Amino acid sequence: MTSSSQRYDRLSEFFERQGLLSSAAEVHGLLTGMVAGGASVTGDEWLLLLSDLIHEGQPFSSEVKDQVKELAGEACASLRDPDLGFQLLLPGDHEPLYERLQALTAWVQSFLVGFGVNQTNLAGLSADLREAIDDMVEIAKLEIEVEDDEDAERAYFEIMEYLRISSMLCFNELGQDGNGECKTNKTLH
Numbered sequence: 118m119t120s121s122s123q124r125y126d127r128l129s130e131f132f133e134r135q136g137l138l139s140s141a142a143e144v145h146g147l148l149t150g151m152v153a154g155g156a157s158v159t160g161d162e163w164l165l166l167l168s169d170l171i172h173e174g175q176p177f178s179s180e181v182k183d184q185v186k187e188l189a190g191e192a193c194a195s196l197r198d199p200d201l202g203f204q205l206l207l208p209g210d211h212e213p214l215y216e217r218l219q220a221l222t223a224w225v226q227s228f229l230v231g232f233g234v235n236q237t238n239l240a241g242l243s244a245d246l247r248e249a250i251d252d253m254v255e256i257a258k259l260e261i262e263v264e265d266d267e268d269a270e271r272a273y274f275e276i277m278e279y280l281r282i283s284s285m286l287c288f289n290e291l292g293q294d295g296n297g298e299c300k301t302n303k304t305l306h
Contacts, residue, residue, distance in 0.1 A: 121207075122212075137171055138172070138173070139227070140220065140223060142208075142221070143227040144185065146225060147167070147231040149231065149284055150230060150284075152193050153284050153292045154287060154292060164177060205277060206224070218261045218263060218273060221276065226257045242290065242291075246286055246287060249286055249287065250287075
């Protein structure tokens with residue numbers, strides 16, 4: 118079993134080798150925002166949008182397609198996990214706090230872009246979800262000036278947990294159908 122930080126490192130290196138301009142945190146944030154906002158990630162249309170956002174509109178290699186499809190499926194599955202198993206894909210605790218905060222900020226900025234793909238009018242959302250999105254916008258604007266101390270570490274984990282819970286709130290309101298299944302995984306028979 119690969120740890121989350123090992124997976125983050127492996128995916129970041131993979132995306133870099135493939136010539137993508139985005140980190141693993143950005144790709145995961147974007148996909149999570151798309152799934153949580155109710156965007157469809159079936160077929161190949163969403164891959165065109167994703168390539169516009171993270172690969173200057175260039176087609177993905179088959180390896181990248183496979184990887185982002187897997188990530189989208191995992192995001193959907195973990196967002197609907199009844200045990201609240203969804204986790205942000207970020208660098209591990211062994212990395213300097215500054216780097217983790219940079220990745221966290223990039224994740225939430227990317228989440229908002231992915232969320233905005235399907236949700237441009239926030240007026241119809243619940244008050245809780247509108248507040249969560251407003252908070253995410255503020256978090257995305259954070260200036261990163263870090264003192265590597267216990268209080269800063271605690272604040273980092275509180276923000277990360279808030280983003281995790283807010284992502285699940287978005288998904289519960291917008292990203293699944295009445296049966297608790299992802300809107301993104303509909304199959305026709």
